[in-house]
Amino acid sequence: MSLPPSPYPPPYGPGFPPPHPSPSSGGPLRVVFAVVAGLLLAAAVAVNGLLSFGMLFASDSCGTSAGTARFCDDSGGWMLVALFGPWVALAAAVVTVVLGAVQARRPWTALAVGVLVYAAGPALALFTVFG
Structure with missing residues (x-):
């Protein structure tokens, strides 16, 4: 009768290597990044919705002296x-953000x-209307 092999390595030799966490396993920082990015995206969509609603009525002042020449020209551009x-x-x-987080592996910098890239859009829209 023979005994089954021991599940543990023998006391000599290198033994089993310690387990390493895989880099794609995520972690608390990735979860925090995803939550922060999601909240910023929701805030940006809300701001864009309000700006779009306001831009629907921005041309109402073009017949008065309150309209800016850039915004009220006839080209519509x-x-x-x-x-x-x-x-x-x-x-x-x-x-x-996606390219910076995935390819450059620098999510917070991205x-x-x-x-900053997003802030240029509403700033340009507000500068166009209020000049």
Whole structure:
């Protein structure tokens, strides 16, 4: 009768290597990053929604002296910039954050750059309307 092999390594030799956490296993920092990025995305969508609603009525002052010459010209190009600029900036910010977090492996730096990229859109829209 023979005994089954021992489940433990023998006391000599290198033994089993210690388990290492896999880099893709996530962790608390990745969860915090995802929550912060999600909250910032929700806030940006809310701001863009309010700006879009406001831009629908921004051309009402074009018949008065309160309208800016840039926004109230007949070409309509600046109205499109004011209406769609924040949404384009939000899309560019999302791409910046995703590429920076995945390829460069620097999620917090990418998030900061994404916030700056996004802030350019509403700033351009407000500058276009209020000049």
